[in-house]
Amino acid sequence: xxxxxxxxxxxxxxxxxxxxxxxxxxxxxxxxxxxxxxxxxxxxxxxxxxxxxxxxxxxxxxxxxxxxxxxxxxxxxxxxxxxxxxxxxxxxxxxxxxxxxxxxxxxxxxxxxxxxxxxxxxxxxxxxxxxxxxxxxxxxxxxxxxxxxxxxxxxxxxxxxxxxxxxxxxxxxxxxxxxxxxxxxxxxxxxxxxxxxxxxxxxxxxxxxxxxxxxxxxxxxxxxxxxxxxxxxxxxxxxxxxxxxxxxxxxxxxxxxxxxxxxxxxxxxxxxxxxxxxxxxxxxxxxxxxxxxxxxxxxxxxxxxxxxxxxxxxxxxxxxxxxxxxxxxxxxxxxxxxxxxxxxxxxxxxxxxxxxxxxxxxxxxxxxxxxxxxxxxxxxxxxxxxxxxxxxxxxxxxxxxxxxxxxxxxxxxxxxxxxxxxxxxxxxxxxxxxxxxxxxxxxxxxxxxxxxxxxxxxxxxxxxxxxxxxxxxxxxxxxxxxxxxxxxxxxxxxxxxxxxx
Amino acid sequence: xxxxxxxxxxxxxxxxxxxxxxxxxxxxxxxxxxxxxxxxxxxxxxxxxxxxxxxxxxxxxxxxxxxxxxxxxxxxxxxxxxxxxxxxxxxxxxxxxxxxxxxxxxxxxxxxxxxxxxxxxxxxxxxxxxxxxxxxxxxxxxxxxxxxxxxxxxxxxxxxxxxxxxxxxxxxxxxxxxxxxxxxxxxxxxxxxxxxxxxxxxxxxxxxxxxxxxxxxxxxxxxxxxxxxxxxxxxxxxxxxxxxxxxxxxxxxxxxxxxxxxxxxxxxx
Numbered sequence: 001x002x003x004x005x006x007x008x009x010x011x012x013x014x015x016x017x018x019x020x021x022x023x024x025x026x027x028x029x030x031x032x033x034x035x036x037x038x039x040x041x042x043x044x045x046x047x048x049x050x051x052x053x054x055x056x057x058x059x060x061x062x063x064x065x066x067x068x069x070x071x072x073x074x075x076x077x078x079x080x081x082x083x084x085x086x087x088x089x090x091x092x093x094x095x096x097x098x099x100x101x102x103x104x105x106x107x108x109x110x111x112x113x114x115x116x117x118x119x120x121x122x123x124x125x126x127x128x129x130x131x132x133x134x135x136x137x138x139x140x141x142x143x144x145x146x147x148x149x150x151x152x153x154x155x156x157x158x159x160x161x162x163x164x165x166x167x168x169x170x171x172x173x174x175x176x177x178x179x180x181x182x183x184x185x186x187x188x189x190x191x192x193x194x195x196x197x198x199x200x201x202x203x204x205x206x207x208x209x210x211x212x213x214x215x216x217x218x219x220x221x222x223x224x225x226x227x228x229x230x231x232x233x234x235x236x237x238x239x240x241x242x243x244x245x246x247x248x249x250x251x252x253x254x255x256x257x258x259x260x261x262x263x264x265x266x267x268x269x270x271x272x273x274x275x276x277x278x279x280x281x282x283x284x285x286x287x288x289x290x291x292x293x294x295x296x297x298x299x300x301x302x303x304x305x306x307x308x309x310x311x312x313x314x315x316x317x318x319x320x321x322x323x324x325x326x327x328x329x330x331x332x333x334x335x336x337x338x339x340x341x342x343x344x345x346x347x348x349x350x351x352x353x354x355x356x357x358x359x360x361x362x363x364x365x366x367x368x369x370x371x372x373x374x375x376x377x378x379x380x381x382x383x384x385x386x387x388x389x390x391x392x393x394x395x396x397x398x399x400x401x402x403x404x405x406x407x408x409x410x411x412x413x414x415x416x417x418x419x420x421x422x423x424x425x426x427x428x429x430x431x432x433x434x435x436x437x438x439x440x441x442x443x444x445x446x447x448x449x450x451x452x453x454x455x456x457x458x459x460x461x462x463x464x465x466x467x468x469x470x471x472x473x474x475x476x477x478x479x480x481x482x483x484x485x486x487x488x489x490x491x492x493x494x495x496x497x498x499x500x501x
Numbered sequence: 502x503x504x505x506x507x508x509x510x511x512x513x514x515x516x517x518x519x520x521x522x523x524x525x526x527x528x529x530x531x532x533x534x535x536x537x538x539x540x541x542x543x544x545x546x547x548x549x550x551x552x553x554x555x556x557x558x559x560x561x562x563x564x565x566x567x568x569x570x571x572x573x574x575x576x577x578x579x580x581x582x583x584x585x586x587x588x589x590x591x592x593x594x595x596x597x598x599x600x601x602x603x604x605x606x607x608x609x610x611x612x613x614x615x616x617x618x619x620x621x622x623x624x625x626x627x628x629x630x631x632x633x634x635x636x637x638x639x640x641x642x643x644x645x646x647x648x649x650x651x652x653x654x655x656x657x658x659x660x661x662x663x664x665x666x667x668x669x670x671x672x673x674x675x676x677x678x679x680x681x682x683x684x685x686x687x688x689x690x691x692x693x694x695x696x697x698x699x700x701x702x703x704x705x706x707x708x709x710x711x712x713x714x715x716x717x718x719x720x721x722x723x724x725x726x727x728x729x730x731x732x733x734x735x736x737x738x739x740x741x742x743x744x745x746x747x748x749x750x751x752x753x754x755x756x757x758x759x760x761x762x763x764x765x766x767x768x769x770x
Contacts (some may be wrong), residue, residue, distance in 0.1 A: 240508065260545075297524070299527035478766045
């Protein structure tokens with residue numbers, strides 16, 4: 001809790017029906033019948049916003065939001081609207097089946113019209129057609145015996161494909177039905193659709209899959225058993241050990257060559273939702289499964305202590321559609337796209353700001369795939385669009401945001417409080433608008449206490465709201481609904497704590 | 502073998518203390534896992550430079566001298582050298598073994614049994630050289646005890662070269678019924694059948710010539726037998742004796758004298 005006297009530079013509401021309330025003067029309340037007020041108390045200020053916390057809304061810290069939508073901590077300690085996006089190219093089909101990046105220079109996508117396309121900077125150019133229109137596609141980069149680095153694609157249905165910079169062709173001799181694909185120890189690794197076997201190519205040769213024991217450069221294969229009798233649903237080569245996932249268990253492959261590859265359990269009870277629900281950043285694997293958001297560094301078992309404040313979202317994800325989830329990173333933050341409630345596609349993105357350790361919630365993007373290319377971050381969505389993150393609108397549409405605070409009470413929850421004066425200090429660009437509500441009970445509707453639309457840029461100015469409209473409350477919470485970008489630097493109010501009645 | 506990969510410990514950076522403790526615990530777990538893997542015998546050549554004077558590379562163990570080693574390079578090549586000693590160039594080492602099992606050695610001594618399909622060499626020396634073990638026929642053996650050379654069709658049908666005649670090497674030829682010997686006695690070359698069993702049969706398509714600077718000796722004329730005449734030479738000689746028996750007595754004058762083959766057989770008047 002931060003208490004500091006802020007000399008406000010007052011900005012009237014537009015329309016200015018709600019003038020700055022008279023300080024500490026209320027016709028309903030007098031010192032005679034309410035006793036002493038806290039005239040000497042400085043205003044209560046919140047100038048640090050550390051994302052959402054879905055634990056008990058009475059008990060969480062003041063710096064947390066009890067709920068939020070489309071806000072982020074990128075300007076921490078201030079709170080701001082999440083970045084928007086721009087759709088690149090035209091919509092293709094009705095769903096993006098996979099996103100990949102070749103040599104960190106070219107963006108590639110597979111759409112559900114059966115095409116593999118690359119982004120040429122202005123349009124999607126088809127480089128392969130006739131692919132499965134339902135199977136999700138996974139990518140990895142590998143050179144091996146090829147003349148250059150190839151972008152390799154597998155989907156479990158079509159032959160494994162490779163893009164050499166100009167054309168797409170089959171990866172000769174690759175296992176049929178290879179679905180999950182990654183690069184590890186200078187080999188191409190795959191697991192087949194509905195199988196429990198992992199296969200590795202010969203050392204530095206994507207087209208030699210004949211295993212042998214003559215030497216350690218030959219191809220390799222091994223069946224990996226899971227305690228639940230499940231089949232493999234993901235291969236991940238980003239850590240120092242190959243990670244093999246099942247829906248409810250995880251194993252890793254120790255060793256570096258076929259003669260000593262041996263698998264060990266990472267977890268017998270925790271799995272990964274699918275092959276795209278894991279991302280590795282700064283040497284730590286972040287993954288999503290039915291039990292929550294976990295981090296795994298390759299040593300100790302996966303841990304979710306860092307995500308306890310957003311466990312609510314994992315618990316309320318739609319189990320029937322959970323395998324649509326995706327996890328990505330822009331190199332700085334983590335993004336967990338999950339279907340909430342009855343959604344059949346991910347409708348909520350849980351952002352984790354690693355720098356400030358804040359969780360934020362985004363909506364209005366149905367992310368199925370994430371990929372990073374240089375400093376750009378792309379999303380393939382459930383509508384056949386590829387979105388480039390950035391900007392202040394969602395492809396031209398204002399971003400609707402929402403912030404709901406925890407419940408604020410008197411020192412005793414039996415005491416009645418009121419906020420005779422309340423203001424927000426914000427950056428509000430031209431055209432953006434804010435509406436502020438107060439609420440004293442979940443059984444009562446939100447009371448609008450102020451609204452403003454910026455006709456010109458407002459920079460770090462306090463905006464007063466008519467908080468006295470809500471009185472006789474044992475607890476209060478506020479909601480800030482925004483349209484368009486804005487940055488919230490501070491929320492402050494003066495509070496009267498009234499004696500027990 | 503897999504590489505033992507110990508991660509670097511990063512500084513605390515902007516991690517909280519709890520996060521750094523968690524990070525360190527994770528690093529400790531990784532190191533523990535690597536060490537456990539190491540102790541289970543999975544040390545990698547990548548983690549080893551030298552052992553017992555041998556330099557370790559990805560494919561070779563080579564003594565520091567360079568002239569002794571073992572190699573796994575060129576895995577698919579049948580003639581790749583796998584073991585060598587004696588030369589830094591393993592392909593020219595006086596002792597080397599190829600992947601296909603072929604061994605080259607400048608010299609060698611062996612004990613025990615050597616089994617081979619073909620053995621070639623300028624000199625083969627040994628107490629016993631045989632084509633099959635004793636009791637297995639047919640077989641040929643060279644031995645420095647008993648017979649020197651023996652070629653056995655069976656246990657009783659064989660040719661041997663052994664010291665049989667007055668302690669001198671000779672051939673003994675035996676088929677179970679006939680036992681013959683050829684060799685030198687102290688002063689003579691001997692061909693005989695042992696203990697008088699079996700004939701000696703000499704046959705020539707042309708002449709059978711016996712020449713001797715000395716005599717051609719026979720035990721006696723009774724031992725010279727003509728199959729064609731059905732008699733011994735002695736018999737023939739004996740039969741020849743009456744022909745040469747001339748007339749005994751006086752021949753009167755005017756009688757006709759009968760002469761046969763120069764011998765006066767008698768007279769007539």
